[in-house]
Amino acid sequence: MPDRPEERLDRRDFLIASIATVAGSAALVGNAGSANAQDTAASSTTAPGAPSKTIYTGDTIQGKKVVSALDVNDLEAGQKHFLYFQGVEMPTGQHWYVSVTVAKGAKPGKRVVLTSGVHGDEMSSIHTVQSVMNQLDPAQMSGTVMAVTDIARPAIEGMQRRWPNLGRGVDLIDMNREWPGNENGLTAPNRHAGLLFNRLLRPNADAAIDFHTGTTGFEVTAFNIGGMDVPEVKAMMELYPVGQIYDNHVYPGVLHNAFMDVGIPSFTPEIGAARVLDLEMIAQFVEGTMNVLKHHGIVAGPMGRTGKDVGVFVGNSAFPILATEGGIVEHLVKLNDKVEPGQKVAIQRNSFGEVVAEYTSAVSGEVTGQRSDAMSEPGNPLLFILFHKTPLNGDETYPE
Numbered sequence: 485m486p487d488r489p490e491e492r493l494d495r496r497d498f499l500i501a502s503i504a505t506v507a508g509s510a511a512l513v514g515n516a517g518s519a520n521a522q523d524t525a526a527s528s529t530t531a532p533g534a535p536s537k538t539i540y541t542g543d544t545i546q547g548k549k550v551v552s553a554l555d556v557n558d559l560e561a562g563q564k565h566f567l568y569f570q571g572v573e574m575p576t577g578q579h580w581y582v583s584v585t586v587a588k589g590a591k592p593g594k595r596v597v598l599t600s601g602v603h604g605d606e607m608s609s610i611h612t613v614q615s616v617m618n619q620l621d622p623a624q625m626s627g628t629v630m631a632v633t634d635i636a637r638p639a640i641e642g643m644q645r646r647w648p649n650l651g652r653g654v655d656l657i658d659m660n661r662e663w664p665g666n667e668n669g670l671t672a673p674n675r676h677a678g679l680l681f682n683r684l685l686r687p688n689a690d691a692a693i694d695f696h697t698g699t700t701g702f703e704v705t706a707f708n709i710g711g712m713d714v715p716e717v718k719a720m721m722e723l724y725p726v727g728q729i730y731d732n733h734v735y736p737g738v739l740h741n742a743f744m745d746v747g748i749p750s751f752t753p754e755i756g757a758a759r760v761l762d763l764e765m766i767a768q769f770v771e772g773t774m775n776v777l778k779h780h781g782i783v784a785g786p787m788g789r790t791g792k793d794v795g796v797f798v799g800n801s802a803f804p805i806l807a808t809e810g811g812i813v814e815h816l817v818k819l820n821d822k823v824e825p826g827q828k829v830a831i832q833r834n835s836f837g838e839v840v841a842e843y844t845s846a847v848s849g850e851v852t853g854q855r856s857d858a859m860s861e862p863g864n865p866l867l868f869i870l871f872h873k874t875p876l877n878g879d880e881t882y883p884e
């Protein structure tokens with residue numbers, strides 16, 4: 485029914501949104517230079533295209549009110565709020581909704597945003613965020629914590645890394661290459677990223693943490709990724725009692741860098757293997773995140789264990805070892821093992837059981853990730869070894 489007045493109205497809204505986004509992107513460029521955490525409260529609420537207030541669509545889903553824009557300042561203090569945010573429109577005309585939990589402290593203070601599910605197969609990241617939110621008592625808090633646990637909804641529905649986008653047939657799109665997105669971008673995940681970033685995440689963040697895990701077929705240990713040269717990021721990452729820090733800015737397009745680009749300190753925890761819940765690692769990241777909330781004055785109480793207590797290993801590069809043959813891979817080292825140059829770390833056998841490849845480390849460091857699928861073809865990463873490299877030759881990046 486393309487001629488119904490509501491349809492024309494929607495079309496007009498789309499065009500208006502388009503103009504606002506153009507203005508918004510100019511503001512993003514303007515803010516990118518000032519990577520100062522303290523500026524963010526002002527810049528995030530005054531940016532063109534950013535919502536100045538919460539917009540309720542009037543819909544309710546499974547008892548939760550739906551919003552298309554959110555300012556946590558509009559919510560009642562001293563309470564938890566459970567909402568759905570209206571994300572991108574699907575081919576059916578329906579929308580992907582994401583779940584939003586807000587613990588709004590009784591007293592004002594800093595606002596921290598916790599996200600998970602940018603990749604759909606990373607379940608420990610979701611559980612970590614849920615566990616933190618379940619520990620919070622808004623009546624005792626000074627400030628606000630907002631959680632969005634299921635960002636790439638269609639990827640999570642299939643428990644797979646990438647978003648099945650209806651392009652030329654189905655494309656699989658990695659949503660952690662799409663940030664900050666564009667509300668009028670060419671693909672659904674790009675538009676979804678734009679809607680979430682402009683109307684939900686950025687306007688409510690003084691600091692942000694985007695939780696991940698390894699990916700299907702490749703497991704990683706517990707570590708944080710972020711730039712240690714940014715004091716506010718360094719301070720937060722060091723508050724986690726986990727074994728490794730990967731001191732690296734990685735590349736544009738990942739959610740934590742979209743926050744960094746608009747002056748909001750942010751980093752990415754990595755919590756073990758994909759598809760499973762690693763309850764032991766989750767507990768470490770919950771403890772670290774509660775430390776971060778204490779650091780920001782949102783939650784009272786003594787600090788828990790930190791990186792210092794577990795002898796955290798800091799590296800700035802991830803040395804990749806790629807398969808040169810097809811066959812079954814046999815690891816000779818474990819996650820977190822220390823390795824030296826020349827040390828044999830894996831072998832590979834063909835269908836006759838003959839060893840067709842031996843893999844050695846070229847660096848001194850710690851194992852941070854390992855292929856967990858036993859079969860490999862040439863070119864697959866088998867290991868990443870975290871190590872410290874002088875910045876002369878540039879850094880290798882872990883492909884988050």
Ligand SMILES: [Zn+2]
Binds near residue numbers: 602603660696884
């Ligand atoms: Zn991920």
